[in-house]
Amino acid sequence: MPLPLNPAFATTDAPPVMEARRWIQGKSFDPARPLINVSQAAPVESPPLGLREALAAAALDDPQAHLYGPVLGMGALREEIAEQFSLAYGGRILPAQVAITQGCNQAFCAVMATLAGPGDEVILPTPWYFNHRMWLDMNGVATVPLDSGETLVPSAGACAALITPRTRAIVLVTPNNPGGVEYPAPVLAEFRDLARRHGLALIVDETYRDFDSRHSALTGGRPHDLFQDPAWDEVLIQLYSFSKAYRLTGHRVGSITASQARLAEVEKFLDTVAICPSQLGQIGALWGMRNLSQWVAGERDEILARRRAMIEGFAALEGWRLLGCGAYFAYVEHPYDMASDVLCKRLVDDCALLMLPGTMFQPEGSAAGRRQIRIAFANIDATGIAEMFARLSAFRP
Template sequence: MSLPLNPALASTSRPPVMEARRWLEGVSFPPERPLINISQAAPVDPPPEPLRRAMAEAALNQPDAHFYGPVLGRSELREAVARDWSRAYGGPIRPDEVAITQGCNQAFCAAIQTLAGPGDEIILPLPWYFNHKMWLDMQGIRTVGLHCGQGMVPDAEAAAGLITDRTRAIVLVSPNNPSGAEYPAETLRAFYDLARSRGIALIVDETYRDFDSREGAPHDLFADPDWGGTLIHLYSFSKAYRLTGHRVGALIASPARMVEVEKFLDTVAICAAQIGQIGAAWGMANMGDWLAGERAEILARRTAMAEGMAALPGWRVKGCGAYFAWVEHPYDMASPELARELVHKAGLLLLPGTMFMPEGDPEGARHVRIAFANADQAGIATMMQRLAAFRP
């Protein structure tokens, strides 16, 4: 006899990155051709030493670093986010409109939990971020896919045709995971106006905003004094300050929605980890120049990626930015088969496009996602050499 199993959870796909890691089991890589892991979008180095020292000192000298904290986050971090976002986006944001979460994934889950329930619908541009789709599946919420157009940018008019009386939100990720596309300000404004006119939410996930190639604010949505009636904004400190293991994210929404967010966070975690929050606040206060250097390095890797792919016959870059490239491959095989062959024949671990698309969508079989930010420029050059030499 087996115990009961939640059917919504059972029907949810397994974590793609963990699935890809299982492809490495039993595979050895010779010293002259070590594995290049371009599967997961995460910094490969720990936080810089000054930040680690600040966190270590907090662990030693701040008793409250080891206690439960406020459910919606430490006041100093909420205040820092409110100040920084107000300055960056040209619109006033108050600390009571900021919640600190255990990473941006939890921020997304909290936002959705305040908006939708079983049988409702959420619009996600395609290709989607798989953890977003997984959470919706677990909650019995229907995902409605929106194919993107030129430059992997979604179109608000196309989205309007997908809205039903069950639609609760549209989700945009910019710079995008997995396509790398940077959505123009006018695109974000068009989606905002659409969502407001139809009485649904616009969730904007800007996890990778620190690595946007453009200067200045990516949009002006916070300049609208009524933004809280439509916009929910998500962010992650993991990429900016290499705090992936400390799980620190942010959710910005109206005070009324924060009442509901607090219920969710208190139930699933009580609060985000204190030392991670202390580190994020210290980073915001002290690491501006260092972060600018990190951005410059990622942009240099982006250039190396785009130039390298342009020289590969048959490969076609559809989107490239932040940590990612969404690339059409030239082979007469589906991307999952190609991805496995690349492990064995080229020492490359990347993710097939099928992990980011609805089952059966032919675009998934034709594309792969390359998390090029995980390799330095020399590593990217080596990756290009291996792809050029690869024969299925």
């Protein structure tokens, strides 16, 4: 007799990236035409040498690097985030309003654990980030989809119609995963005002903020003005990840910016789940914040160049339609009379391309999801992008 299984887990979908990897298990690809993997949005190279040296020095010479630290994270890192984010957003953030987590996924889970339980509702724009939906499913929280339409930018007006007495939070991701779009500042302000009127939390996941085109040296702009509200912490909870900016995916470092009262509740979750975030990872993140601003700017320029290549490539690819493109992602509509999950498996076999279908980012049975595909282009250079388009152009269903 099998051991018991939490019913909520039984109805939670398998991790999509792991599912896609199973599509290539046991398959071999011609060395002259290797697999192009655009399924996962994660750096595949090591951090810069200086950061690796800082990690090595800490591992060898700093005894504290191997011990438990504060549950809400290293004080120096919380102070650095508060200072830099206050400057970047033109607002006032205190170190006590910052917590460090084991990656941004844990940040989301920790915050959501304090906000919603079985029978509650959380509004997620579609297409959604699948791990957000998975956490809600595993905890018996109902996901309420908010269709973002052709623009992939959700409407606060449409969201208002979905709010019920069971609604606890609205979740936005900008730049968006999977859509790639950068939400305009006025849209975020409208959602903030909507959340405030209804006593809801507005969770803004800015994992990809370092690759937002509005951060570029050319514009000098900021992505939103939410932190300029003197009472921002009454409604706003911001999430962030160090994984993409400094290539620290394996060290798992993220952050939460929220009210001190909310972080006191978050501390209960983190102490139970991880006790404290990785000391070495925090040391790496702190060194990166203090030393790598110019390096990150160069990384952003490279990602924006690849974004331009994706836009140009889809403009010339017959039948395909680019819905959104930014940060690490292009979100597209394919022209074929087959579901996107079927098509993506065909692309593995026929084109040696691994992509994720829109069915992984939309509610079950979604007609839009059957037509959509996410392409994580950050890990392929201009040559790889050109080869990807050549293979897509040659594909015949």
